[in-house]
Amino acid sequence: MQHVSPVREPLVTGGKTYHDVTQDVCRQVEAAPNIRWMAALSVALFLLGVFFYSVYRTLWYGIGEWGLNKTVGWAWDITNFVWWVGIGHAGTLISAVLLLFRQKWRTSINRAAEAMTIFAVICAAMFPVLHMGRPWLAFYVFPLQNTLGSLWVNFNSPLLWDVFAISTYFSVSLVFWYTGLVPDFATIRDRAKGPIAKVAYSLLSFGWKGSAKHWSRYETVSLILAGVSTPLVLSVHTIVSMDFATSVVPGWHTTIFPPYFVAGAIFSGFAMVLTLMLITRVVFKLEDYITIEHIALMNKIMMITGSIVGVAYITEFFIAWYSGVEFEQYAFINRATGPYWWAYWSMMTCNVITPQLVWFRRVRYSIPLTFILSIIVNIGMWFERFVIIVTSLHRDYLPSSWAMFSPTIIDIGIYVGTIGLFFTLFLLFAKFFPVINMAEVKSVLKYTVDNGPTYTGHDPHHHAHQSATTHGVPASASVNYDKHD
Amino acid sequence: MTKRFALGIFDDEDVLLHAVENVREAGVKIYEVFTPFPIHGMDDALGIERSRLPIAAFFFGLTGLCFALWLQIYTLGFDWPMIIGGKPHIALPAFIPVSFELTVLFCCHGMVITFYTISKLYPRWKTPVLDVRSTDDKFVVAIEVNENTDMTKLTQLLRDNGASEVNQKEMSKF
Numbered sequence: 093m094q095h096v097s098p099v100r101e102p103l104v105t106g107g108k109t110y111h112d113v114t115q116d117v118c119r120q121v122e123a124a125p126n127i128r129w130m131a132a133l134s135v136a137l138f139l140l141g142v143f144f145y146s147v148y149r150t151l152w153y154g155i156g157e158w159g160l161n162k163t164v165g166w167a168w169d170i171t172n173f174v175w176w177v178g179i180g181h182a183g184t185l186i187s188a189v190l191l192l193f194r195q196k197w198r199t200s201i202n203r204a205a206e207a208m209t210i211f212a213v214i215c216a217a218m219f220p221v222l223h224m225g226r227p228w229l230a231f232y233v234f235p236l237q238n239t240l241g242s243l244w245v246n247f248n249s250p251l252l253w254d255v256f257a258i259s260t261y262f263s264v265s266l267v268f269w270y271t272g273l274v275p276d277f278a279t280i281r282d283r284a285k286g287p288i289a290k291v292a293y294s295l296l297s298f299g300w301k302g303s304a305k306h307w308s309r310y311e312t313v314s315l316i317l318a319g320v321s322t323p324l325v326l327s328v329h330t331i332v333s334m335d336f337a338t339s340v341v342p343g344w345h346t347t348i349f350p351p352y353f354v355a356g357a358i359f360s361g362f363a364m365v366l367t368l369m370l371i372t373r374v375v376f377k378l379e380d381y382i383t384i385e386h387i388a389l390m391n392k393i394m395m396i397t398g399s400i401v402g403v404a405y406i407t408e409f410f411i412a413w414y415s416g417v418e419f420e421q422y423a424f425i426n427r428a429t430g431p432y433w434w435a436y437w438s439m440m441t442c443n444v445i446t447p448q449l450v451w452f453r454r455v456r457y458s459i460p461l462t463f464i465l466s467i468i469v470n471i472g473m474w475f476e477r478f479v480i481i482v483t484s485l486h487r488d489y490l491p492s493s494w495a496m497f498s499p500t501i502i503d504i505g506i507y508v509g510t511i512g513l514f515f516t517l518f519l520l521f522a523k524f525f526p527v528i529n530m531a532e533v534k535s536v537l538k539y540t541v542d543n544g545p546t547y548t549g550h551d552p553h554h555h556a557h558q559s560a561t562t563h564g565v566p567a568s569a570s571v572n573y574d575k576h577d
Numbered sequence: 578m579t580k581r582f583a584l585g586i587f588d589d590e591d592v593l594l595h596a597v598e599n600v601r602e603a604g605v606k607i608y609e610v611f612t613p614f615p616i617h618g619m620d621d622a623l624g625i626e627r628s629r630l631p632i633a634a635f636f637f638g639l640t641g642l643c644f645a646l647w648l649q650i651y652t653l654g655f656d657w658p659m660i661i662g663g664k665p666h667i668a669l670p671a672f673i674p675v676s677f678e679l680t681v682l683f684c685c686h687g688m689v690i691t692f693y694t695i696s697k698l699y700p701r702w703k704t705p706v707l708d709v710r711s712t713d714d715k716f717v718v719a720i721e722v723n724e725n726t727d728m729t730k731l732t733q734l735l736r737d738n739g740a741s742e743v744n745q746k747e748m749s750k751f
Contacts, residue, residue, distance in 0.1 A: 110714035253674035
């Protein structure tokens with residue numbers, strides 16, 4: 093039986109069979125690492141070295157290695173923290189929210205996007221932990237009895253909410269991702285030739301055999317995980333925004349922060365997913381799975397969330413004026429025209445103007461333009477956090493304590509270093525784990541083969557032959573499909 | 578104990594679904610069906626009962642909520658009360674975020690651990706499977722057989738219902 097739609101574009105192109113899916117996804121897991129992967133990994137490892145050196149300096153000499161001062165007590169560390177957490181949100185959005193909305197196209201991108209979530213949260217967690225100065229006492233953030241060294245934690249503090257939000261988010265995402273990986277590890281295990289691979293993937297696959305009973309439970313578990321991950325992902329950035337919004341600093345003390353931050357997080361997350369996917373699909377030859385339609389759909393989400401962010405910027409400005417509070421008004425005028433005007437206008441250009449280009453179909457369907465846009469959006473979203481944090485802090489109520497912030501080489505080293513950490517993890521994932529959820533792609537494969545006479549798609553090169561699907565004859569085998577290229 | 582299985586190999590999930598229904602109607606007991614991906618309608622065809630994991634998940638979540646409320650009220654309200662920002666010791670609105678997060682945490686991990694436990698899924702050195710293609714592109718119906726089973730008849734039944742191959746396999750410790 094085929095599911096033919098005259099309206100929708102196929103989810104997977106190239107007339108793939110189930111076996112083709114397995115082959116295409118397992119190819120890079122089974123083959124020896126190629127030169128491009130090795131080159132990318134060496135760059136990532138070099139940056140990881142920069143990270144370790146900067147961390148060593150921070151821990152050995154103290155937080156004084158950073159460019160912070162008495163007025164600007166939070167700068168690159170929290171900027172980078174919020175930036176990384178935000179990037180992570182797209183993964184959960186794709187795997188949870190799009191699952192609840194039954195968006196089948198998510199199947200070929202959810203695995204890599206969830207991996208991105210986990211690695212981004214790892215990178216994010218580095219910043220608050222390092223800012224503690226003594227990370228070996230990081231366990232103080234958990235509610236432990238006084239005899240273990242600290243008083244009870246303060247449950248009224250948004251920073252503590254963050255501890256709970258981020259650790260819940262990380263562990264739930266990890267479990268969600270891993271449960272999805274188990275059936276695919278089983279596929280790799282059953283194909284493995286070498287003894288090490290056999291044992292390794294047998295351990296990883298948890299003895300999965302694909303029995304109907306297990307699949308039934310698996311689907312239930314996925315649905316509930318998606319159901320609870322959806323409010324979870326919204327709560328995480330809401331709580332991150334409350335780190336600022338619950339304070340009384342002009343520029344931070346606004347009620348629109350939670351939705352504004354969540355939209356910004358999804359915006360930057362989708363930009364990062366696009367950056368990664370555009371590279372992954374070419375390097376691993378997965379163009380038939382991550383099609384131009386996927387890219388266009390992600391571009392649309394980027395456009396919507398980017399527009400929400402744009403509206404939020406304007407609303408903030410309006411409310412600052414409308415509030416009649418002198419300090420609030422000054423904070424915003426200072427953002428746009430003060431010494432950090434360049435950061436503000438970089439943010440406005442990257443985040444407000446760029447996503448509007450996606451209205452044009454040409455842009456949405458162009459791979460090079462999408463790639464450039466996704467990079468610009470990530471730069472813009474980094475500036476957004478920098479602007480919110482540094483410009484609000486550097487000129488506070490008392491002009492005598494006004495100051496400027498400039499990062500030290502160690503600040504830059506840690507930031508660039510986390511990018512190295514992220515790409516090291518992502519490259520290892522892409523080599524040893526299946527980057528596409530094979531089981532889920534196989535389950536939507538039949539929606540994609542359009543072999544009926546009802547097909548009225550607008551592809552002029554398409555000449556699908558009608559094939560009879562008879563009882564007992566595998567439908568997938570009888571499809572005769574002309575390749576597009 | 579060594580078990581012997583007749584394996585009906587299918588190439589298409591819709592053929593498989595009909596076959597499973599017909600084989601069960603013919604009075605043959607299906608030991609298990611192995612598929613590379615979840616097939617909708619298989620639960621009904623095999624007569625698998627609806628999983629009670631959602632109920633378990635609800636109670637795990639409830640446990641998390643109770644634990645979070647107890648933790649916050651006990652520590653800040655009774656064990657070591659402190660005045661923070663002029664708020665009451667038990668400032669319930671401020672406890673909402675942590676209560677929510679712990680509800681989710683307990684619900685997810687409780688449910689997933691239950692899932693792995695009841696499904697007996699845990700890391701093993703070796704994983705014997707009846708047919709390695711069942712995690713790739715084949716759908717395998719396993720029927721337990723013994724020396725009294727009429728194999729010709731069973732083979733014919735599976736073939737008539739669209740099986741592309743019918744094999745036999747012995748498995749110990751399965």
